[in-house]
Amino acid sequence: MRILISGASVAGPVLAYWLTRYGFAVTVVERAPSPRKAGGHAVDLFRPAMDIVDRMGLAGAVQARKTGTEWLSFLAENGDRPHTLDVGRLMRVVSDRHAEIMRDDLGEILYEATRHDVEYVFDDSIASLTEDADGVEVTFERGPARRFDLVIGADGLHSNVRRLVFGPESRYTAWIGAYLAVMSIPNYLGLRDRISGITGVNRMVGVYGGAHLDDARAVFLFRPPAELDYHHRDVARQKELLREQFAGMGWEVPRLLGEELDRATAFYFDSITQLRMDTWSRGRVSLAGDAGYCPGPAVGGSTSLAVVGAYVLAGELAESGGDHTRAFPAYEREIGDYVRRSRSFAVGAAKRLIPTSPGALRTLTWGMWLINHIPTSAARTLTDMGARGLRLHDEVRTKDYSRGLTPRTGVTG
Numbered sequence: 001m002r003i004l005i006s007g008a009s010v011a012g013p014v015l016a017y018w019l020t021r022y023g024f025a026v027t028v029v030e031r032a033p034s035p036r037k038a039g040g041h042a043v044d045l046f047r048p049a050m051d052i053v054d055r056m057g058l059a060g061a062v063q064a065r066k067t068g069t070e071w072l073s074f075l076a077e078n079g080d081r082p083h084t085l086d087v088g089r090l091m092r093v094v095s096d097r098h099a100e101i102m103r104d105d106l107g108e109i110l111y112e113a114t115r116h117d118v119e120y121v122f123d124d125s126i127a128s129l130t131e132d133a134d135g136v137e138v139t140f141e142r143g144p145a146r147r148f149d150l151v152i153g154a155d156g157l158h159s160n161v162r163r164l165v166f167g168p169e170s171r172y173t174a175w176i177g178a179y180l181a182v183m184s185i186p187n188y189l190g191l192r193d194r195i196s197g198i199t200g201v202n203r204m205v206g207v208y209g210g211a212h213l214d215d216a217r218a219v220f221l222f223r224p225p226a227e228l229d230y231h232h233r234d235v236a237r238q239k240e241l242l243r244e245q246f247a248g249m250g251w252e253v254p255r256l257l258g259e260e261l262d263r264a265t266a267f268y269f270d271s272i273t274q275l276r277m278d279t280w281s282r283g284r285v286s287l288a289g290d291a292g293y294c295p296g297p298a299v300g301g302s303t304s305l306a307v308v309g310a311y312v313l314a315g316e317l318a319e320s321g322g323d324h325t326r327a328f329p330a331y332e333r334e335i336g337d338y339v340r341r342s343r344s345f346a347v348g349a350a351k352r353l354i355p356t357s358p359g360a361l362r363t364l365t366w367g368m369w370l371i372n373h374i375p376t377s378a379a380r381t382l383t384d385m386g387a388r389g390l391r392l393h394d395e396v397r398t399k400d401y402s403r404g405l406t407p408r409t410g411v412t413g
Contacts, residue, residue: 003317027118029126042101051398121143124140156289172277187209204355206218309331
């Protein structure tokens, strides 16, 4: 059985890994000209995702590429002293098993683990999908048309596959009140194990380095009163908006929005937008990761959700013998609760991370003091991090699809 995956970031390679383990023939098409190695921004893998990475034999590689962030230190806007948080203690409150890694480092690890068994096609994208009773005819922007049994969109929040099959993105997206920008800058602050920044009402800025980074990242989170008018590929307009939103903020912000923004080697800007689809499968096409159920960049644990979703989709296809009419509904049932809880959590997290009032800012600093000074068990209770809170990822239990299956010899194409 031949399966085409669109997207080679996280969900795509994880899905490709497990599908090849079960004997499927997999092709991954990626719009970028090559695997990305610029570092990207930091993402979190919580226990269920780390358990899956462990089953893939990649936990050691992930641990070796951890960012090494141990401390968060920020000034309150118009404040005179920094507030510091022990990040390690916070992560122990949130999850029993966790790793923070640069997104592109994770992508590189996943690519290296799959490139010998998976056909990767870079610098190309799907142009059209035509389904019939026996498969899907796929045309590409550059390469010749090909035929596949199934197609999976793992191509991110602005998914091309979703647009082609389900219609315009605007039908399914909900802005949850904030925006995120990340840019690569020289590590002129000499940061290695610390995030430093400044926080005010409705806006915050942080700069961090990493144990394996030669440069640093500047992160901007802000909450405007209404949605902004821009196109997601109009970088000049995005930089203009960023300067408007952070005008007058102190600390390192004038330098970041001046010379550093002008010469940034990589720049990302997007709304913190949530996908709300009732189903992410149609016919012989399904969606995985942010393409199908992004809870919101930077606030909903989307990377862990993508890893789990890809693992489950591959497992359900294997258990059904490649019958998508059984596998796709089973996949959606299996991760549906995780998706819905991630959505709910992300809406609250967007409010907590970016204080909406001076009182909310004081609450944030008080919460940091508590985490630094009280036992982990007490911190979990006091900060409402139970099954419906920040520990939602650790509450997820995934099926063991290896039982009764013989890897690499199960379903054949």
